[in-house]
Amino acid sequence: MMDTFLFIALPYVAFVICVIGTIIRIKKWPVSYSALSSQFLEPKALMWGSVPWHIGIVVITVGHLLAFCFPGLWQSMMGKAEILLATETIGFAAGVVCLAGLIVxxxxxIGSSKVQAVTSTMDLIILGLLLAQVLLGLAVALHYKYGAAWVSGTASPYLFSLFTLQxxxxxxxxxPVAVKAHMVLAYLLILLIPFSRLIHMFAVPLQYVFRPAQNVVWNNPRHSEASEANYQQEEARREFIKGAAGITLGCGVLAIGTVDKVYNFFFGPRLSAKEEEEIMSTRLKRLQMTANQRKLELERQTSNFILVSALSDLKANEGKYFIDFNMNTAMAFAGxxxxxxxxxxxxxHLGCTVSNQVDEKGQVLCPCHVSFFDVKTGKPNAGAPAKNPLPMLPWAIMDKRGKVIAERAASGQITGDTALSSIKECNVYITRDLEGKA
Amino acid sequence: MSSGHPRTSKNLLSFIADRFPVDKLNFHHMVEEKRVPIHRMSWGYYTGGLTALFFLIQVVTGLFLLFYYQPTVSDANISVEFISHHVAGGALIRNMHAWSSSCMIFSAIVHLLTAFAMKAFDKPREITWISGVLLLLITFAFGFTGYLLPWNQIAVNATKVGLQSVEDLSQCLPPFLAGLPRVLRETFQGEASIGQSTLGRFYAMHIVLLPLAIASLLGLHLLCVQLHGMSKGVDKETDKSERFFPFFIFKDLFIWAIVFLGLFTVSICVPFDSFLPYPLLAPYDPLAATPPGIKPEWYFYFVYYPLEMLPFPVIVALSNILMAVLFLTPWIFKGTSRRTLQTLALSATAYLIVMTLFGEQIVHFVKP
Structure with missing residues (x-):
């Protein structure tokens, strides 16, 4: 019987009185349709009380409304532990902020005599109800955890049944009794909206942010001097609030969009065994390339002859690349x-590696700035960006036992036995340009 | 002033006092009182801020990349591949770093041209201008050193060409200095050919030396900007202006947000290196021929294509003249009207656009 009165009759009565009462009050006493600001009387404590209270209560109300208006979406979201925990934390924090503001x-x-002069009994009733409501809400959150989740099976369908008149x-x-009391208090507060300053919730001054600043024109000369400066100050303040809100919103959106990606970036990838294997083998291959390069370097520092190729493997139309004593790329052709x-x-010209493919004119091309070099002489074509010929390198031809059969000195002079029959089985080496070095 | 001061030191003192008016060194003057003129060149005031935005993006994305990049010849390329293909969001971060680097150079050049056209270098803003020119040079150095780090064919070969051009300077020097460019090249290169020593040096420059240099110079640059306020920008007297804080700064931030959104979108959709054929992006192989198509980044085209067409000494002479003019601008163009400066800036812009977009065609036209 009691339940029927409190949870069926009271909500309908409260809702009807709230709607009708609000309409009558707005029609009959339009000027009273506000929060009856007392900022003029006492601004400082008001700031520390009103701002946290309103921030907190807006967050809480939006949370409650979301849970009741989108029960399906809400339920699926609260199924995720992270979202549930975040919601509970945000809700509780907002409740604490509310409580702090409300206490102030x-x-x-009750502390300021100026404010008391404009305080009605209704104001005190509302403050008491709100305090009880916030305390109850926090107690429920603490004692019956994860209300954001269990509300989907209890209060949500109940409210839905009220709205569908069934x-x-x-x-x-x-x-539990605490939860039920929280609901009853909510109905009472709704009921009292038209009879109290709570009616100001229908008059949120959003246009304040967008309307141009008002320049108050004073007749009193003492004020009129400061008025222009005040106007500028006011305009700047308004711009700052808008800008700061925009930045907060932007950074918030950016954070929501990127936080998990940034986290995953730093967390690093977890690769499959196959990917891991692929990367490792590539890495090993590159390390071997580097090791080979180092070996070449060491060899060039310690020996005077470096094997290039078997003479019979050299071709006339495609050079064989090798590394010369200065660790630069060189190539070998058959003459x-x-x-x-x-x-x-x-x-x-600028040190690119010249191609090893000989064209029909007997030239090789440097692809960087298009210079053609004659393979026989190393000379660049007329008008090429390169002005100097590619240097010819000294070489030696040795037989299998390491005996030098023929040699080309750095000066270009060729000595030894150059008869084809005696060198065709031999290997070609580059020789250190001893005179050149000295 | 007492007669104890010699004339020159007195002049020097008053020069410094004019450039750094310590009585204006306070929040009230530098932020609350600062006003930004409104006229048809006002958009020029936003170009410096945009450059700063791109710089900040570079710092943040660069820090991200540092988590995975490995500066060794065997691992550099594969670590970059790893970032692009395996790390969550790695491709996006790398793309943003690459796109934002180009954007930073672009907006820095536009900033220089507009500052020139608006005569923002005029007394007492000489130090602002000179630090700005230095900042631009450092930005180019960032581009050059960062280009090598992925250690692919185009990176190493383009760096090779760049460093060799340094050595070629010796043709233009008197005999007793002719050895200097070689020493310079070997200092930066670290060994006979480009290898591990070069990579280590470029890496250290790119992530420590240049950032330190740019941070300190940027501090000086911004201090000067705030101390002297915005230059008036046009010859005609204007009485319209808006407060720097909070009006101008929020507009500035709003533009930042839009540009960031654009950069972010482009970085998600278009990989920066999608304009290059694969052989240029293959890991560097010291034993292979240089693949065709080795070119510097687009922002070096304005000097690269002339280099293809004109003899090297001519280019060296021209760049030296350009450098001298840039550094001496506050004194050379002291009495020049903004109208003339605008014409000069416009012709420089035309040259940069034509050479960057059509440089290749011009080279083919001149040298078929």
């Missing part, structure tokens, strides 16, 4: 006379 507001009402009490029958041609492949 109550102390102000009130069904079974959803809330077994709820018409059967002797090798060894030339630097480092372009004399």
């Amino acid at each position: 507001l109550i102390l102000r009402r 009130p069904n009490l079974q959803f809330i029958q077994d709820l 018409e006379d059967g002797l090798p041609i060894l030339m630097s492949a480092k372009c004399t």
Whole structure:
């Protein structure tokens, strides 16, 4: 019987009185349709009370409304532990902020004589109800954890049944007394809206942010001097609030969009065994390349002869790349006379590596700035960006036992036995340019 | 002033006092009182802020990349591949770093041209201008050193060409200095050919030396900007202006937000290196031929294409003249009207656009 009165009759009565009372009050006493600001009387405590209270209560109300208006979405979201925890934390924090602000507001009402002069009994009733409501809400949050989740099976369907005019009490029958009291207080507060300053919730001054600043024109000369400066100050303040709100919103959106990605970036990938294997083998291959490079370097520091190729493997139309004593790329061709041609492949213009493919004119191309070099002489074509010929490198031809059969000195002079029959089984080496170094 | 001061030191003192008016060194003057003129060149006031935005993006994304990048010849390329293909959001971060680097150079150049056209270098803002020119040079150095780090074909080969051009300076020097460019190149290169030593040096410059340099110079630059306020920008007297704080600064931040959104979108959709054929992006192989198509980044085209067409000494002479003019601008163009300066800036812009967009065609036209 009691339940039927409190949870079926009271909500309908409260709702009807709230709607009708609000309309009558707005029609009959439009000027009273406000929060009856007392900022003029006492601004400081008001700031520390009103601002946290309103921030907190807006967050809480939006949370409650979301849970009741989108029960399906809400339920699926609260199924995720992270979201549930975040929601509970935000809700509780907002409740604490509310409570802090409310306590400041109550102390102000009873502490300041100026404010008391404009305080009605209704104000005190409302403050008491709100305090009880916030305390109850926090107690429920602490004692019956995860209300954001269990509300979907209890209060949500009950409210839905109220709105569809088929009130069904079974959803809330077994709820704890504290929760039920929280609901009853909510109905009382709704009922009191038209009879109290709570009516100001229908007059949120959103247009304040967008309207141009008002320049108050004073007749009193003492004020009129300061008025222009005040106007500027006011305009700047308004711009700052808008800008700061925009930045907060922007940063918030950015954070929501990127926080998990940033986290995953730092967390690092968790690769499958196959991917891991692929990366490792590539890495090993690159390390081997580097090791080979180092080996080449060491070899060039310690020996005077470096093997290039077997003479019979050299071709006339495609050079074989090798690394010369200065760790630059060079290439080897077979000459018409059967002797090798060894030339630097480092372009004399800006140091790119010249191609090893010989064209029909007997030239190789440097792709960077299009210089053609004659393979026989190393000379660039007329008008090429490269002005100097590719240097010819000294070489030696040795037989299998390491005996030098023929040699080309750095000066270009060729000595030894150059008969094809005696060198065709031999290997080609580059020789350290001893005179050149000295 | 007492007669004890010699004339020159007195002049120096008053020069410094004019450039750094300590009585204005306070919040009230530098922020609350500061006003930004409103006229048809006002958009120029936003170009510096945009450059700063891109710089901040570079710092943040660069820090991100540092978590995975490994500066060794064997691992550099594979670590970059790892960032792009395996790390969550890695491709986006790398893309943003690359796109934002180009944007930073672009907006820095636009900032220089507009500052020139608006005569923002005029007394007492000489130090602002010179620090700005230095900042631009450092930004180019950032581009050059950062280009090598992925250690792919185009990176190493383009760096090779760049460093070799340094050595080629010796043709233009008197005999007793002719050895200097070689020493310079080997200092930066670290060994006979580009290798681990070069990578280590470029890496250290890119992530420590240049950031330190740019941070300190940027501090000086911004201090000067706030101390002297915005230059008036046009010859005609204007009485319209708005307060820097909070009006101008929020407009500035609003533009930042839009530009960031654009950059973010582009970085998600268009990989920066999608304009290059694969052989140029393959890991660097010291034993292979240089693949065709080695080119510097677009922001070096304005000097790269002339280099293809004109003899090297001519280019060296021209760039030296350009440098001298840039550094001496506050004194050379002291009495020049903004109208003339605008014409000069416009012709420089035209040259930069034409050479960057059509440089290749011009080279083919001149040298078929």
